Amino acid sequence: MEFFKIRRDIPFMRHALIFNLISFVTFALAVFFLFSRGLHLSVEFTGGTLMEVNYTQAADVGKIRDTVAGLGLNDVQVQNFGTSRDVMIRLPAQKGVSTAQQSDTVLAALKTASPDVTLRRTEFVGPQVGEELAQDGLKALAMVVFGIMVYLAFRFEWKYAVAAIIANLHDVIIILGFFAFFQWEFSLAVLAAVLAVLGYSVNESVVIFDRIRENFRRYRKMNTEEIINNAITSTISRTIITHGSTQIMVLSMLLFGGPTLFYFALALTIGILFGIYSSVFVAAAIAMWLGIKREDLIKGPAKKDEDPNDPNAGATV
């Protein structure tokens, strides 16, 4: 089987400007939604109580909402979770009332309203924990960005590092934009997914950059644009197959992983879809605008930028 019968290099870079504009617009939209709507942060970040209850029959969410509201609790969210029989209730942190009391009162009230309710899970997080988690998340994000940039700058050149990181942040912001727009719940697991996407998406850029470097050494007559086009064309089959198989896994998670993994898988799905796009049209294009050229990578004796521990370091020359 062969999906990709490409005769000539596809002139990806000819349309780079248009695609960059499109990405800029999506990016700006994502940022806009992020600021205008904000993320729907989970209890883990905001502090508060979360209860998951199960009914033997389809639950009447409206009735549950009334029951809980009847307790005089403000800002309570009641929603279906997974199946129509599972209901998730979120209660904001209350001063002076212990959460155990809070969840006990709510459960007691629900039991009086309909006795077939069972508590499946409660979660309570104090506000100080949430704050710390958010800070740690930001630290992790900064560490990933910094680490990847240093590594790429060392392995390639700073222009590549900048291009790759812009492309990656583009993916991350777009995932966040989706979560802000649809008000999906942003939990710790989703944060993990976002950071994993950062690592994953840089993969893509690296594969293309590797090929660009190789092409610079091999085809001395081509100009930068042709070299990039050739690099993307010759790796496109791999890019699509790899993304396809990762997507299969994530899809499997989305379908079989149940509600707990749903948003995690969703974040990964968006990240993977935008990952292909961003490494081709964002990373490569930005690298082109930044003016990568043969001389950047081949300074003096060609082996300078190789890892000394890499036994096959010379293989690409």
Next chain:
Amino acid sequence: MNRYPAWKYALIVVVLLIAALYTLPNFFGEAPAVQVSSSKSTVKVDTTTLARVEQALKEANISADGITLEAGSIKARFGDVDTQGKAKDAIQKALTPDAADPAYVVALNLLSRSPAWLTSLNANPMYLGLDLRGGVHFMLQVDMQAALTKRAESLAGDIRLSLREKNIRHGGIARNGQAIEIRFRDSATLTSAKNLIQDQIPDLQMVEAPDGTDYKLTATIKPEAARRIQDQALKQNMVTLHNRINELGVAEPVIQQQGIDRIVVQLPGVQDTAKAKDILGRTATLEMRLVEDSAEARAAESGSGPVPFGSERFFERNGQAVIVKKQVILTGENLTDAQPGFDSQNQQPKVDLTVDAKGGRIMRDTSRENLKKRMAILLFEKGKGEVLTAPVIQGELGNRFQISGSMSVNEASDLALLLRAGSLAAPMDIIEERTIGPTLGAENITKGFHSVSWGFAVIVAFMATYYMLFGLFSGIALAVNLLLLVAVLSMLQATLTLPGMAAMALALGMAIDSNVLINERIREELRNGASPQAAIHAGYERAWATILDSNISTLIAGLALLAFGSGPVRGFAVVHCIGILTSMFSAVFFSRGLVNLWYGRQKKLKTVSIGTVWRPPSEGGLAKS
């Protein structure tokens, strides 16, 4: 070309064997078991308890699949749930004749069914997180400032006492937050006081300053001492929690320090959070009282007379009755420290006690008046008191004194622990709480398992269709990756959580990337007219640099997650990082081993089975499969 030396194959075989060995325990499932642990801090589970359990089972005609004693609890495995229930009843009857005051907790548990020879190799199944097995999770914050304030308060008392002993006149000692301020009339007194304090309490650092016409000495706890105090407070709180949780009869509680001031408590299988919280927050109290030694009391001790008025009867650990006065001399509140040690004169084990200034004063008066009489130290738990020890007062005591006598080193350290662990060193707050129902846990396992297996099956099927034999090799490499991943996780005894299972799925999805890179590269080489052997060689060699680069950058992200993540993020990151490392081994080293084994020896290799190698017709169009 394309041959591995024998040692590389040997390495592959060894790695696979070890991996298989350590993955194995995960397949045996769990057997019903009965766990016996101590319900009181004064009762220890040891070999004699083990013998009693064995005896009880023998009498009831129940055969256990294995009985082990480890980490202070006895675990007996049984063939089925029915036997487990009978065994529990039998053991309970034998060990806890008095149901109202049980000395042991007999709880139902699940234990890995993996055979003893695997366990002896330290091959244990992966530890499942609470989200996969159900239970309660608490995170407690220890109030360290309170611990320091409490300490400063007792140090202020100590200073007051020492100054009085040496007849140094001061103009008042006050505690201001965690600082102790002492006023003096003249600087000479200040200097002598300062020297005295420095000598007696090395934990304090002092600053002197004129204060109007007076002189002021401000003593604060040294940072390193503060760290030590906080550390001790945390440790003591953990010991206390341990003792309390034992009462819940939880099979395998997790009590872990997190950061410098937090304790995580996980109680698998527990659903009743209210009871769990009640027990965590419960206080045990320590009391010191004089032993009543009148003739009536002696008679009451031996059981031949009534307990005299104004006294109570308590029991020692060995069952010996002790009649003590109702009047309490001191409580655990006044006890600041208890450490085991050795008597410098007769080299016998002892326990050094330190009480605060108020306690010291009371001790001095009491001991002077009651020389050569016995003083009992009582521990009250669940409203029931027990005599820890009842030593004879040998001399006048101050705020530091020792308990010595006929006790072993172990007994001394146990006693010190009990004295310290009676109460919490510092107050704690529950700042995080999670309850996961057992059915939800089981559901999560199946869901995680399904997402991994379905994704895996589809990927392998696709690879085999698209890349033919090479795709099959990739598929086998992917399976090896999964095997290695599970083996490493089992070896590390990492806690597997639902996000961890998600990371496993993602790791497999991403691991195939390396094989796709290699296979595409080989096709490309073939397209450019390389001979099959050269194409295989070049495909692996050239893809390697790319694989290394992309995996390292992914690993950087994984490590950052590991460093800063907590809870589910960490669970995800551990699997993610290990998955990247194992994928490098399986996708490059192992898969090449397979290819070399299959193709490497053929000198005149004409074609390789890697699916269609399509060539543009203009170049001669010799499409080969």
